[in-house]
Amino acid sequence: MIDFQPVKILYALFSIFIIFNIGLLIQGIVRKIGARVGKRYGIRFYQPYIDLIKNYSLRTSITHGIMFYLGPVFRLTGGLGVFLFIPIIFGSVYFQNFSFSGDIILVLYFIFFGALGMALGAGEGGHPYSAIGVSRGLAQVTAAEIPLVIAIMGIAIQYQTFSVSEIVAAQQGGIANWTMITNPLLTILGMVAYLGSMMRSPFDVVLAPQEIPIGPPTEYHSTFLGILQTNRSIFPMAKTVLFVNIFFGGATNWFILIIKIFLIYMWSVFVAVVFPRFRVDQSIRWFYKYALPLGAVVIFITTLLF
C-alpha cells in the first residue's frame, strides 16, 4: 500500500535525470545513424545537448499571454507525469517513482494531458499553422490511442491487474514469460499503438515540417522551445519504458532497460524510414480499419486464452 517518504522525490528526480540523458543520447544517435544510412556525415551525437543548452540560454522578449506559457508547462507536466507514475526498475526500491499513487490507467490519461495542454498553448499563440497542427495532432492521437487502450485492456485481461509493477512481476523468470511470447498478437497491437504515438513517419503529419513550419510549436522559441525539447526527450522514453514494462518483461537494472529502450525505439525508426507519411484522414482511417479489428481479435483471443 502507500508508503510515501519525501526521499522518494529525490529518487524520482534522479531517475528523471537518467532518462532525460538517455532520451537526448538516443535522439542524437538515431539522427546520426539516419544520416550515415543516407550517406551523409550527420550531426554529432551530442548535438541535442547543444541545441538544448542554446535554447535554454536564449531569453525571449515576447509572449502571447498566460496560456502561451502554459502550453510547454502542460506538455512537460504530461511527459513527466507519464514517467513519474511508471515503476522503472523492477525489484528496485529506489526506482519505483510515484507508481504507488496510480496504476496504468493514470499513465494512459497522462499521455493525453500533455497533448491537450500543448494544444491549448499553441492555440493562444494565434498562429493558423499551430491550429492546423493541433487539429491534425489531436485527431490522430485519438485514433492512435485506439490500439493503445485496447492493448492495455488486453494486458489487464491477461494479468488481471492494472498495476504496472504486478504486470512486470508476472513476466519475471525468463523470456518465455514475457507478454511478447505469451501473447504475441497483443504485443503486435501494442507495437502498432507505439508507432502511432511516436510522431514518426507514417504518422508524423502533425509536425510535418515540409508543409507547415513545425506545427503546433510554430510560435514557440527560446526557453519555451527548450522545455518542449526537454519533453521530447522524456516523453517518448517514458512511453517506451511503459512498453518495456508491459510487453517485454520490464527491466531489473538500468543496463537492460537501456538496451530494451533502444531496441524498441529503433522499431519506430525502421518503420519511419520505410513508409511515407499518411495524411491525417488516412491515418485515422488506418487505425479504424486495421488496428481496431486487430484489437477486437486480440481481445477475443486474450479472453479465450486467459
Next chain:
Amino acid sequence: MVDPIYIFVIVLGLAFLLSLFDKLSRNLSLFLFFLALASFVYISGSWFISLLSGKEELIIFTAGFKPPVSINLKMGLIEAFFTSLTNFLGLLSAIYLFRKFRAEAVYSLILYLMIIMGINGLIMTRDLFNLFVFLEITSIATYSMIGISSDLKSLTAGFKYMIAGGIASVFLLIGTIYLYRSSGTLNIDSMISSVGLLTTKTGIIALFLVIIAIMIELKPFPANGWALDVYQSVNSGVVAIIASGISAAMLFVLFKLTPLMNENLLTAVAGIGLATFFFSNLLALKQENPKRLLGYSSIGQIGLIMTVYVVLIKAGFIRDSQIVWLISGGLFLNHFLAKAGLFWLAGIIKKEKLSDWASLRTSPILLFAFGTFIFALIGLPPFPGFFAKWQLVMTLAAKGMIFWIVIILLGSFLEAIYLLRWLGKVLKREFQEKFAIHFSRILPIIIFMLLILVLGAYYSTLIFAGNNLNILYLPMLFVFLLFILDFLPVWIKNTLTIAATACYSYLIFPQLAGYKNIFGVIFLIGGVLLLIPGYIKKGKRMGFYPFVAMMYAGLAGLLISKTTLQLFTSWEIMTLGSYILIIRGKKSEPHALSYMLFSVGGAFAMLLGFGLLFSVNGNSLALDSLANVSQAVGTIYLLLGLGFLTKMASIGLHIWLPGAHGEAETDVSPMVSAILLKAGMFGMIILMSAIHSAKIGFVSLPYSLGWLGAITVFLGNLMAIYQEDAKRLLAYSSVGNLGYVLFGLALMTHLGWLTSITYALNHFLFKALLFLAIGGVVMRVKTKNMYEMGGLIKKMPLSFISVLIGIIALSGVPPLSGFAGKWMIYNVVLEKGWYFQGLVVIIGGLIAFLYCFRLIYAVFLGQLKDNHRQVKEAPIALLIPQYIMIFAIMLFSVYPGFILQPVGDFLKELFPQGALIWNEGSAFTQFGYWNGGLIFMITGGIFAIFFLLLFFLNRKAQKVKQFNIVYAAERPSRPELTHVGYNFFAHYKKALGSLSQPYVTKFWDTMSDLFHSSGDFVRRLYTGNGQTYILHILLFVLAVYYITFGG
C-alpha cells in the same frame, strides 16, 4: 326546489313572448333571454347540489298522462350534472355571443333558447319518442341558427348538417317504431326491464337503427365530413354549443341506451369510438385551419369518451358506479371545458391559419387560457384529463385490456402532436395585427379556464385519495402564486424562487436516503445554483418563473415519490415545466416540439408500464412493488426503460436534445442539461434497483442497455466534434456523457453504479459550468458559431478559466475529478468482462478530447475578431455559480473519497460485492489503485515548478500584439481568415464519414412522414360535397351492420 319542467315552460313561453318584448326594446328581450338562461343554470345547479347531498331523484310525467302523449323526464344525479354543465355552457356561450345577439334579429335568441331546451330534454327524457322530438327540436333550431348567418360557407355547412341530421332522424324514427312494436313500450326504463323482448330479429335491427342514428349524431369516422365543415365554418359561439353542448347530450343519450345493447352492439360502439378517436387524430396531423383542427380533436375526444364508457361497462363495471364516472366523467369534463374554451378563442382570433394565432401573445391571460386548454387536452397534470387517463389505464390494465390502452395512447399521442405544434406556433411565430378584445368574449373563456384548474385540483384529491402524502401540493401552490405574481420584476421573482427552492429542499432533505441524497443535491441545491444566473435578465420575464418552479416541483416530487402515481405525476409536471422553459429560446420552436413529443411518447410508454405493473402486482401502486414483479418483467422493464431513456436521450431517442438544449436561453441550457437529464437517470435507478435482470425472449435487457450506453457514448461524442455551434456541441456532449451513466448502471455491479452516480454528480458540475460559461460568451458576442469567435481569453478571462476547468474535468484527464470516472470505468469493465462494450465507451471517451479542445480553442484562443474588441466579461450573476462549481470540482478532485465513500457505503446495500477499498486516500479495486489527492499534489507540484521557472526566465518578455506572429515576414490576413475554426475536424469526418450520417434523424423523419402522409391521404375522403357525405353515412351504416351482425 324548482321543478326542471320549468326549463321547458320558460322556453316555450318566451319563444312566443320574446318577439313581442323585442318590439318594446331589444335590451328588454336580451334581459329576459339571459334571465332565462341563468334560471336554467339555477334550476339544474340546485338540483345537482341537492341530489349530491342525498335528495331523491325526480321522475316527471307531464299532465299525468303516460308517454308518448306526455313528456317523461328524470332528474337524477347524472342528469343534473349534465344539465348543469350544458346550461352553464349555454349561459356563457350566450354571454360570448352577446354582441351578436344584440345586433341580429330576435329569432336567433329564440332559436338559441330552443337549442338549450332541446339539450336539456335530450338529457332528461326517459322516453324514446320524446328523445326523437327533442333531437328534432335541437337539430332544427341548430340548422336555423346556422342559417341565420349570411356567410355562404356557414350556410352550406348548415345544409350538410341538415342532411346528415335528417338521415339520422329517419333511422331513429324507424328504429323507435319497431322497438315500440317489439317491446310494447316507449319508455326506456320499461324497455330495459323487458330487454328480453328485443332479442327478436326485428328488435335487434330496430335497436341497431336507434343506436346508429345516435352514433351518426356523434360524428363517427368516416361518416363525419359534414361535422367538420360545420366546425370549420360556423360561428364560434354556436360551434362551442354544438361541440360541447349537443355532443354532451348525445353522449349522454348513448350512455342511457347502453343497458339495451347486447355484447355485439357494445363492441361495435366501442370499436367505432376507438376508430374515430384514432383516425380523427391521424387526419388532423396535416390540418392548418384552427377551427377544423378543433373539429377533428372534438370528434376524436367524443369517440374516446364513448369508447371508454362502453369498454368499462364491457369490462364488467356497473353503469353508474363511481369508477366509471370518475374516468369517463374526467375525460368528458376535460374535453367539454377545453373544447368550448378553444372554440371561443377561435372566435376572438378569427384567423384561418394556426400560425396566425401568435397574436394571442398580446394577451397574457388568453395565452394562459390557451395553454391550459391545450395541456388539458393532451392530458398533462394538473388537469382532470391526466388523472382520468391514469385511472383509465390502471383500470383497463387490471382487467387485462392492453389492446385498448395501446390504441388509446397511440391516438392520444397523435393528438399531442398537432396540439403541441399549434402551441409552439402560438408561442413563437411572428404576428402582424392584434385582435379586438371585448369583455363579454373573454369572460366565458376565463371562467372555463378557472373551472378546469379547479376541477384538476379536485380530481387530484380524488385520485390521490389513499396516498396520504400529497407531495405536489405545496410546490404547486407556489407555482400558482408565481403565476399571480408574474407582473413583478424579474429579480423579485428570482429571489422568491430561490428562497422557495431552498426552503423546500430544507423540508424534504431529511426524507431522502441513499442515492436520493445525490439526486437531491443535483436537483435542489443545483437548482438553486442555476437560478442565480436569472439575475442577468431585466424586465419581467413573464411566464418563466412559474414554469421553472414547476420543473423543480416535479423534480422534487420524483425524489419523494412513493407510488407510481406520484412518480408519474411529478414526471409529467416536470416535463410540462421544462417544455415551456425550452421553447423560450429564440429558435426553439421545432426543437421544443420534438422534445415534447419524445417526452409524451416516453411518458405513454411509462404509463403503460405502470399499468402492467399495477395489474401483475395485485393492484398495488407502491413503487416498492416493482421489486416483486414476477410476470411480464421484461415488458414492464422495457416500457418503463423507454420512458426514462427518452429523458436521458440515449442514442435513437436523442434527436430532440441537441436543438432543445442548444437553442435554449442562457440560464435554461444548464438547467435542462445538467439537471433535467438526471431525472431520466433517476428513473432508471429506481427501475434497475428493483428489477435486476429482465429478458425479452433471449435478449437480456440490462445487457442491451450496456451496448446502448456504449454506442451512445461513442456516437454522442462523435457528433459533438462536428458541431459549429458551441451550445450544440455541449448538448451532443451531454448525449455522450449520459451514455456513460447508462453504461455504468447497466453493468449492475457495485463499481458500475458508483461510477455512474458519481459521474452524474460530476457531469452536473462540469456541464453546468460549461453551459454557463459558454452561455455568457454567447450572450456577449451574440453568436453561437465558434468560428465567429476566437481570442476571447483577453476579454473574458474568468469565463475562460471556467471552460478550462470544465473541459479538463469532462475529458477525464488527471488530476481533476473526471479521472475518477475514467479509472473506475476501466476497472469495472475488467471486473464485469464487458470488454467490447467497454472499449467502445473508452474510445468514445477519447473522441471527447477533440470537442473539448475545439470548444476552448475556437472560442477563447486564436485570433480575436474586430467586432469583439469591445466585448466585456460575462455578468457577475453568471460567474458566481461557475466559481462555486469550480470550487466543488477542485474539492472533489483532491478528496475524491469525500463523495465516493458515502455513495459506496449505501451502494453496499444493493451490491455488497466489489466495493472500493479505501486506505489513506487511495482507492483500491481488485485490479488497480489510485490516489486522487496525491496525484493532484504531484501534478500540481511539477506544473508549478515549471510555470514559475518560465515566468522567472522570461520576466522581461513583453506581450505582443495579436498579429505579431511568425508569418514569413508578412502581415497575416484578417482575423476571420487567420483563425482556423471552421470545420475543424474535417479529416475526421472524411475518415469516418458513414458513421456520422444522421440515420436516426432520418428514421424518425420517415416515421413522421408516414403518419402525416397517411393522415393526409385519408383526409381526401372529405370532399366537401354533401352527396358524398350522405354516401359515407349510408356506407358506414351498412358496414357497421355487417361487421356487427355478420352477413
